Amino acid sequence: MFVVALLSSPILTASLAAEPQVLPLQLRDDRLAGAGADVLRAQLPTAQFVLWGEDHGFADSAILLRALARDARPLGFKYHVVEVGPLSTRLIADTLARDGLPGLHRLVHEVPFGVPFLSLKHDAELASDFLGHDEKGTPFLWGVDQEFIGSPLFHLQRLIAIAPNDAARAAAQKLLDVEKDAAAKAAQKEFLLSRFHDADFDNLGAQFKGQSEAEAIIAELRESAAIYQLWMSGHNYENNARRARLLAKNFLAAYAKADAPKVVFKMGIEHVALGTTSNNTVDLGTMTSVIARMNGHTALRIAFLPLGGKNLAFAPQPGNPTKLEPYESKDSQEFFSAIKLTAAALPKDSWSVIPLEPIRQSLNSKGIDALKPFSRFLLLGYDYVVTTADAKPAEFLY
DSSP: OHHHHHHTOGGGSSSOSSOOOOEEEEEETTEEESHHHHHHHHHGGGEEEEEEEEOSSBHHHHHHHHHHHHHHGGGTEEEEEESSOHHHHHHHHHHHHHHHHHHHHHHHHHOTTSOSSTTBHHHHHHHHTTOSBOTTSOBSEEEOSOOOTTTHHHHHHHHHHHOSSHHHHHHHHHHHHHHHHHHHHTOGGGSHHHHOOHHHHHHHHHHTTTOHHHHHHHHHHHHHHHHHHHHHTTOHHHHHHHHHHHHHHHHHHHHTTSSSOEEEEEEETTTTSSSBOTTSOBOHHHHHHHHHHHTTOEEEEEEEOOSSBEEEEEOOOSSOOEEEEEOOOHHHHHHHHHTTOOGGGSOSSSEEEEESHHHHHHHHHHHHHTSOHHHHHHHHHOSEEEEOSSBOBOOBOO
């Protein structure tokens, strides 16, 4: 009788006992306001990392994180991690420091496929708050990802500039000419990162042997090519696992140069969650959560996931490689359905913060186990979801 009573207990049903909390979040004079803002700000004093995961392509995401980062700055949050390659991040940071947003606009217009995410206006404005270096010379802006598919146009120009001799300069120039032609046609299969293999990089590296900056550039391109080509050949698990290792390596290299830094992350929703991702990897969210705990701190994990609105998506095409679309995500719809949240429950002119711990407690293990994979991943991997029924699309700096 006890077993029967336990199995029929309301706490073990696969649905919520109550509607989820919906805490209003507003932006007033570029500062966060409302009950949702109060809840997020209350977590900052104990946090070492703010892990902001997003479904890409929304202006709201960067705007809200920038406001949260302003609140975090007096607490020591001086560093910012972006989903961009280290080489490209240094180029972008130098451009923003020297020429501001107009300079980055020119860079993106020149090479539309060269810059991911920081080619979006509000992401670039957020990054602009983290320019410069600390007292040890460590940059405040950390790029930890692979180099983007079209970025060799920048890096080959740098190789030409630092070439040790005419032969090396000619080799890099020949590659640059081919890359320009591929970029003009948006022919991704002809890009260097799509077609270069170890032997090709060995030959290029031989032209720059002993030139440390060139060797570092070629090493980054080699690893980026390997990651892209795993994805292009359908080896998705190995692609994601190798990319996760690269993210960890690049993050730890930057982290080691600063003393237990406080860091604001903005990356795809898979990368900064706690636990195994829906890509079957363990990524930066788990690593940083462990590091924070070892240091006596916490990690604040926030997912920006809209219920609706418009999205800016990248599309391989000549000229402006973006397109504006209505946001329709099956994964997000399944998640919000699972937690019984509808667009009608949200304010029309602002955002909302949804605390996830009460939902976990309400569903309990049986209810969590019954969720579909992405919904379970999101519910267990984040502390809060920030959402809206009318997300605004990002603005591409083309």
